[in-house]
Structure formats: C-alpha cells, structure tokens
Amino acid sequence: MRDESRPIPDVPGSNRTGRFRFWLAEQRWEWSDEVAALHGYAPGTVTPTTELLLEHKHPDDRAEVADTLAQVVSTGLPFSSHHRLVDTTGAVRHVLVVGDQMRDDSGAVIGTEGFYIDVTDTVDEERRDTIEEAVPEIVAARALIEQAKGALMTVYGISADQAFRVLRWRSQVTNTKLRDLSEALMPAVTELGGADTPTRARFDHLLLTVHERDGTAAGHRP
Structure with missing residues (x-):
C-alpha cells in the first residue's frame, strides 16, 4: 500500500496549483496546503470531506460536480472538471481539477489523486x-x-x-x-x-x- 504518512507533493513553481488524494473505500480526502488555501483555509486547519468540498462549489456548478464525484466513486476512472468554487471569504474562483487513478502495490485502484489549478486570472x-x-x-x-x-x-x-x-x-x-x-x-x-x-x-x-x-x-x- 502507499505510505499515507507521505505528504502530498505540490507542483513546483506555482502557489495556484495544489494536489489532492481521495481514498475510495474510506471516502477520505487529503488536500495539500495550496488546495486548502484555494478554499480559504490556513494549512492544517481543515479536514476535507465530500460534504465540505461540495459546500464550496458554486451553487450553479454543484450538481455537476456531485455527479462527477459519484462517477469517480462508482467507477474509479480518471476525470477532469472545470468549475467554480467559493472560498471562505465568499470570493469565487475558477478551477480546473484533474484526477487520475491511485493504485496500491498490487495495481488495484484504491482511489484518485490529482491536482487543482486556479485559472481565475485566465478567465478574467x-x-x-x-x-x-x-x-x-x-x-x-x-x-x-x-x-x-x-x-x-x-x-x-x-x-x-x-x-x-x-x-x-x-x-x-x-x-x-x-x-x-x-x-x-x-x-x-x-x-x-x-x-x-x-x-x-x-x-x-x-x-x-x-x-x-x-x-x-x-x-x-x-
């Protein structure tokens, strides 16, 4: 199995990009500090959950993201989503989220891992x-x-x-x-x-x- 104590590596060169992991069996999320910051949280101050994640989605995008998550949980397939999130201050950010299959040492799919990219500036x-x-x-x-x-x-x-x-x-x-x-x-x-x-x-x-x-x-x- 993967070493769960290993910190999630961040993408070098940008504080607008961060990593995440999601374990299917446990329905457990991990966010890098950058992803937490995108949602408005200081490092180490929040435990991400599916409910919290959906709460931060823009109301107009929430249903679509929920459908995507449901497909990930049921199929474990890779995904990508371009949507809006609302941080703790109420600011709306446009993000691109890309997830790939996370496998254990035997090759079995145990979850998904990927990255967030804040594309707000590009949209603006x-x-x-x-x-x-x-x-x-x-x-x-x-x-x-x-x-x-x-x-x-x-x-x-x-x-x-x-x-x-x-x-x-x-x-x-x-x-x-x-x-x-x-x-x-x-x-x-x-x-x-x-x-x-x-x-x-x-x-x-x-x-x-x-x-x-x-x-x-x-x-x-x-």
Missing part, C-alpha cells in the same frame, strides 16, 4: 479581452445615437430624453436596430443641406453671442 483576462474587443463598437454605436439625438433635439426643439424616445419608437416600429437607424439618419440629415436661411441666420447669431448669456460668460462663472 479572457473576459477583459472580450470586453475590450467590444468597447470600440459600443462607443461607436453610442456616438451615432448621440448624433441622431442631437439632430432631433435641434430640429424639433426637444430634450435629450424626448429625442431618444423618438428614436426608440422608430426603431421598434420599423424593427431596425437603434444603431442602424441612427447610422442611416445622419447622412440623410446632411443631404438635406441644413436649415433654411432664416434659421441659419438665427443660429449664426446664437453661435456668436451664446458666450454672453447668463452663466456662460467667464465673468459669470461661479
């Missing part, structure tokens, strides 16, 4: 990459919508909220995405050639004198 990086890829498109769409709102506000003399409601109404009625509607509207507004001469004259005067209005001129700033 992938999320950030996805967000960063989407941000330019989001910003561009927002700019188009703001331009369309500005055009409606100027032409109809309405507020920003009212202009947005008009755009949203046309988007729903025509079954056209708000961005696409705004993108089509702005070139069409330009093609109109601007306002008529009296309106332009009034706007010219406003543009040249707006700084003199109350609260706008430098001398009136608080």
Whole structure:
C-alpha cells in the first residue's frame, strides 16, 4: 500500500496549483496546503470531506460536480472538471481539477489523486479581452445615437430624453436596430443641406453671442 504518512507533493513553481488524494473505500480526502488555501483555509486547519468540498462549489456548478464525484466513486476512472468554487471569504474562483487513478502495490485502484489549478486570472483576462474587443463598437454605436439625438433635439426643439424616445419608437416600429437607424439618419440629415436661411441666420447669431448669456460668460462663472 502507499505510505499515507507521505505528504502530498505540490507542483513546483506555482502557489495556484495544489494536489489532492481521495481514498475510495474510506471516502477520505487529503488536500495539500495550496488546495486548502484555494478554499480559504490556513494549512492544517481543515479536514476535507465530500460534504465540505461540495459546500464550496458554486451553487450553479454543484450538481455537476456531485455527479462527477459519484462517477469517480462508482467507477474509479480518471476525470477532469472545470468549475467554480467559493472560498471562505465568499470570493469565487475558477478551477480546473484533474484526477487520475491511485493504485496500491498490487495495481488495484484504491482511489484518485490529482491536482487543482486556479485559472481565475485566465478567465478574467479572457473576459477583459472580450470586453475590450467590444468597447470600440459600443462607443461607436453610442456616438451615432448621440448624433441622431442631437439632430432631433435641434430640429424639433426637444430634450435629450424626448429625442431618444423618438428614436426608440422608430426603431421598434420599423424593427431596425437603434444603431442602424441612427447610422442611416445622419447622412440623410446632411443631404438635406441644413436649415433654411432664416434659421441659419438665427443660429449664426446664437453661435456668436451664446458666450454672453447668463452663466456662460467667464465673468459669470461661479
């Protein structure tokens, strides 16, 4: 039989990776200090059990992990699982758990042993990459919508909220995405050639004198 007093060796070079063992007959777990730390425990302060292990699984992943453990117990076959655990502080960590057969000196399968890898940083990086890829498109769409709102506000003399409601109404009625509607509207507004001469004259005067209005001129700033 294996020497059960022998400590579980850890994978060198990373405190985000640790080893575990599980004896089938005894339903007994061993965690390295790194695996205990992943769950939020100081070294030597916890005795792992199947119940405790499942308690730390994210509620949305718990049933799947329980099924995997049941298969390991019944078959003793190797397994792998990518899931979330919740440590003692409530922090959610993404982990990859890989287990292989543990055999005695006669070759009989007596349990499973393997390792945990904390892949939270990798998942976060992938999320950030996805967000960063989407941000330019989001910003561009927002700019188009703001331009369309500005055009409606100027032409109809309405507020920003009212202009947005008009755009949203046309988007729903025509079954056209708000961005696409705004993108089509702005070139069409330009093609109109601007306002008529009296309106332009009034706007010219406003543009040249707006700084003199109350609260706008430098001398009136608080």
